[in-house]
Structure formats: C-alpha cells, structure tokens
Amino acid sequence: MFRREDGYHELRTIYQTISLHDRLRVSALDSAIEITCDDPRVPCDETNLAHKAATLLREATSQTKGARIEIEKRIPVAGGLGGGSSNAAVVLLALKRLWQLDIAYPDIVELAMRLGSDVPFFLMGGTALGIGRGEEVYPLEEVEETHLLIVNPGFAVPTADAYARLSRLTRVEAPRIIPFTLIAAKGIRELPLAASNDFEEVVSAAYPKIAELKRRLVGLGARNASMTGSGATVFGVFDKLESSEHAQSEMASAGYWSHCARTMNREEYQKTIFD
Numbered sequence: 001m002f003r004r005e006d007g008y009h010e011l012r013t014i015y016q017t018i019s020l021h022d023r024l025r026v027s028a029l030d031s032a033i034e035i036t037c038d039d040p041r042v043p044c045d046e047t048n049l050a051h052k053a054a055t056l057l058r059e060a061t062s063q064t065k066g067a068r069i070e071i072e073k074r075i076p077v078a079g080g081l082g083g084g085s086s087n088a089a090v091v092l093l094a095l096k097r098l099w100q101l102d103i104a105y106p107d108i109v110e111l112a113m114r115l116g117s118d119v120p121f122f123l124m125g126g127t128a129l130g131i132g133r134g135e136e137v138y139p140l141e142e143v144e145e146t147h148l149l150i151v152n153p154g155f156a157v158p159t160a161d162a163y164a165r166l167s168r169l170t171r172v173e174a175p176r177i178i179p180f181t182l183i184a185a186k187g188i189r190e191l192p193l194a195a196s197n198d199f200e201e202v203v204s205a206a207y208p209k210i211a212e213l214k215r216r217l218v219g220l221g222a223r224n225a226s227m228t229g230s231g232a233t234v235f236g237v238f239d240k241l242e243s244s245e246h247a248q249s250e251m252a253s254a255g256y257w258s259h260c261a262r263t264m265n266r267e268e269y270q271k272t273i274f275d
C-alpha cells in the first residue's frame with residue numbers, strides 16, 4: 001500500500017463474499033427515502049450508506065420516486081466486513097429494478113465507487129482482486145472454504161483510523177507489486193484464505209484483543225486465522241464442521257459474537273441478491 005495524492009491508499013487486496021448476510025426489503029414510496037433497521041446502532045438518517053445510495057441513484061437518474069428500505073442487520077456494524085458497503089451496492093441494484101431505471105451497468109459501478117471504495121466489489125461478489133483504492137475489481141478463480149468462523153470482539157475500528165495507523169507503507173513505484181499480488185492470489189488457492197493482512201499488525205497493536213482472538217481460534221483448531229479488512233472482526237478457517245462449531249460455542253461462552261459461515265462464489269452471490 002502507498003498513500004496517493006488524493007489521500008487514499010493505493011492497495012492490493014483480495015475480496016471474498018461469504019454466506020453471512022443482512023436482509024433488505026425495499027418497497028415503493030411516493031417521494032421520501034426512509035430507512036429502518038432492527039439494530040439501534042445503525043443510523044437511519046442521510047448518513048446511512050443505503051440512504052446515500054438511494055439518494056445518489058435518484059439524482060443520477062433525475063427522478064423523484066421514493067423508497068422504504070428495511071434493513072435486518074446481522075453483519076457486525078463497523079466490523080471490517082463491508083456490511084454497510086454491501087447494503088449500498090444492493091440498494092443500487094434493487095432500486096434500479098423497483099424504479100425501472102434505464103441506467104447502464106457501468107454507470108451503476110460509477111455510483112458504487114462514489115459511495116465507498118469497496119462498494120463496487122459487492123456488485124460482483126465471489127473471490128476478487130481489488131486494486132486502486134479498492135474500487136477496481138477483477139474476478140479471480142474462486143476460493144471455496146466451507147467451515148469459517150467469524151468472530152467480532154464487540155468494538156469498532158473506524159476505517160480511516162486503521163489507514164492512518166499504517167506507518168510501513170510501500171514505495172510509490174509499487175504498481176510493480178501487482179504481479180506479486182497475483183502470486184499471492186494463486187497462493188490462497190493452495191493455502192486458502194491464508195493471505196496476510198497489512199492492517200493486522202498496526203490495528204492489533206492498538207487493540208490487543210484482536211491478536212488474542214486469533215490465537216484462541218488457532219488454539220481451537222483453526223488452520224489459519226486472520227483479521228478482516230480494517231478490523232476488528234477476525235475469522236478462522238477450519239477443516240471440519242465439528243471444530244468450527246465447537247469454536248463457536250467457546251467464543252459464545254466467552255461473550256463474543258460469532259457466526260459459522262462459508263465462502264460464497266460469484267454465481268451464487270448474484271443469484272441470492274434477489275431471493
């Protein structure tokens with residue numbers, strides 16, 4: 001990663017969709033954009049990324065219809081899992097359909113980029129390489145893992161803070177690292193989801209609980225454990241269902257939110273966006 005002139009960090013990352021998901025119900029309203037959410041920690045005003053997505057789409061297509069967006073939140077909030085970003089991407093697709101908009105896919109991608117660096121990925125799903133500020137996504141050969149355990153320590157790490165903590169940045173001429181990223185991407189097929197996360201060291205230094213959770217996951221039999229995105233959620237990759245379920249009950253007894261999940265490939269992801 002290196003810091004760019006626009007203040008963002010140029011990054012090389014691997015994205016993966018998993019089965020853990022929120023549920024959104026989108027219905028027509030005359031003119032207002034209304035958000036409701038069953039999790040009181042989620043703001044339902046204009047600061048909600050789903051609200052921003054609806055407003056941006058409406059402006060871009062110069063129309064005035066409204067929508068109610070009900071969010072059933074299951075993805076930990078501000079957990080480094082892209083929960084808000086995935087909501088925003090899906091709102092763009094759902095409202096295109098509800099409002100019967102004649103907007104081309106590249107224009108939807110453009111709006112997604114404006115909403116957040118990782119929003120375009122959630123239009124695609126599966127295993128993907130993210131470059132630029134994370135908004136440029138390329139499909140990779142799919143990784144398949146069936147026994148993941150996602151654990152959230154119960155505190156949030158603001159994304160901008162995590163980036164600000166990155167002291168050991170790659171030099172500016174780093175586009176040369178792309179081939180290495182591709183080798184790393186190939187590597188994750190051989191040792192799935194064992195890729196390292198540059199955020200981990202700096203974020204764990206400030207939040208030791210993250211390293212502790214990783215150690216516990218490995219102690220409970222995870223083949224690999226890592227932090228997701230800018231934290232603070234961690235995941236463990238297990239070989240057997242029994243081990244991931246046992247780890248889940250241990251994490252639950254210790255008071256942590258945890259969820260058994262599996263990777264979800266592009267085809268399945270795109271099919272389940274509208275169910």
Ligand code: C5P
Binds near residue numbers: 116159
């Ligand atoms: O693009 P998004 O709104 O998700 O980014 C949130 C914040 O994370 C940005 O304001 C920026 O501080 C930081 N960021 C960054 N480099 C990136 C992506 C995000 O510095 N590639």
